[in-house]
Amino acid sequence: MSGFRDGPPPLAAVRVLLDWLSDGIERAVRLRLEGRSNALGPRPRWASVAREIGVERLEAGSIDLGLTMPNLGELLGAHPVWMQPGLFLGQPRPDQSPLDLFSEAVLDAARENDDALTLDAPLVEHIASAQALFELGASEIILPSLDRRDASATVRLSRASLDSVARLAARAPDPRRVRLTARLDTLSMSTGAFALQIGDQMLRGILIRPKASEVVGLMGKAVVVEGNLIYRPSGTPLRLDALLLREMEGPADDTWARIPAMVRTRRVRSAPGGGGFADLFEGVEGDEDDEEVLDLEAQLS
Numbered sequence: 001m002s003g004f005r006d007g008p009p010p011l012a013a014v015r016v017l018l019d020w021l022s023d024g025i026e027r028a029v030r031l032r033l034e035g036r037s038n039a040l041g042p043r044p045r046w047a048s049v050a051r052e053i054g055v056e057r058l059e060a061g062s063i064d065l066g067l068t069m070p071n072l073g074e075l076l077g078a079h080p081v082w083m084q085p086g087l088f089l090g091q092p093r094p095d096q097s098p099l100d101l102f103s104e105a106v107l108d109a110a111r112e113n114d115d116a117l118t119l120d121a122p123l124v125e126h127i128a129s130a131q132a133l134f135e136l137g138a139s140e141i142i143l144p145s146l147d148r149r150d151a152s153a154t155v156r157l158s159r160a161s162l163d164s165v166a167r168l169a170a171r172a173p174d175p176r177r178v179r180l181t182a183r184l185d186t187l188s189m190s191t192g193a194f195a196l197q198i199g200d201q202m203l204r205g206i207l208i209r210p211k212a213s214e215v216v217g218l219m220g221k222a223v224v225v226e227g228n229l230i231y232r233p234s235g236t237p238l239r240l241d242a243l244l245l246r247e248m249e250g251p252a253d254d255t256w257a258r259i260p261a262m263v264r265t266r267r268v269r270s271a272p273g274g275g276g277f278a279d280l281f282e283g284v285e286g287d288e289d290d291e292e293v294l295d296l297e298a299q300l301s
Contacts, residue, residue, distance in 0.1 A: 022051040028102040050098040090117030110161035114233035173262040205240030
């Protein structure tokens with residue numbers, strides 16, 4: 001990190017940089033291995049190891065960090081990411097390091113790649129938080145390049161590219177609460193990751209509330225899933241955070257057999273709060289037409 005022209009960088013900048021790097025590395029790895037960059041609960045041991053950073057030296061005018069870390073193959077061992085690649089979009093390679101994944105995410109965010117498999121909204125917001133380093137005097141953050149053929153190549157994050165990251169963060173749609181009918185195609189017992197077959201589309205997700213052991217018997221069966229659908233800034237689905245997954249009862253209902261489009265919020269006025277069904281849609285613009293909304297209202301009433 002460069003830009004400190006009046007001598008050694010302040011200790012506050014060193015602390016902020018280390019926190020930004022370690023948190024960003026962990027988030028980037030978790031996204032690629034678990035499907036989301038942040039999660040509640042105990043941190044996996046490999047995540048704690050991935051975020052460890054050693055400082056090699058400090059120089060006047062810059063912070064030059066020497067980082068040593070195992071590659072993902074050494075770090076993860078027999079992780080399901082190698083055995084069930086269909087559950088993980090943007091699957092990393094065993095020879096990549098955790099820092100490689102973060103560098104790739106920073107590069108995609110700086111390029112405003114709104115359909116990148118390396119990013120979700122919390123990770124984009126974390127990358128944008130590097131603004132604190134520029135406020136402390138930094139002019140550029142330089143990360144190792146992904147091109148192993150050129151050791152001198154780098155990924156650079158400047159004030160201008162940070163503006164691009166902020167624009168990308170601003171475009172991220174809000175999650176949408178959904179109910180879907182689908183076939184449970186794949187399930188990871190260790191991570192809770194799953195894949196649903198919905199028509200000719202595949203939707204990946206994470207079990208938030210039911211445990212994988214409670215629904216493993218539903219593999220290959222028609223199921224009903226409820227949860228929060230997370231979108232990329234482009235509007236394409238990233239994953240479904242499932243809060244309920246159960247076997248479908250009775251004949252299939254095509255009403256829910258599709259992946260809903262993202263919702264755009266219109267911040268025009270507050271909902272009146274009368275408690276009726278219409279209040280749920282106040283200020284929200286979806287992709288349903290009036291006839292579909294009335295049909296859904298009749299089913300839920």
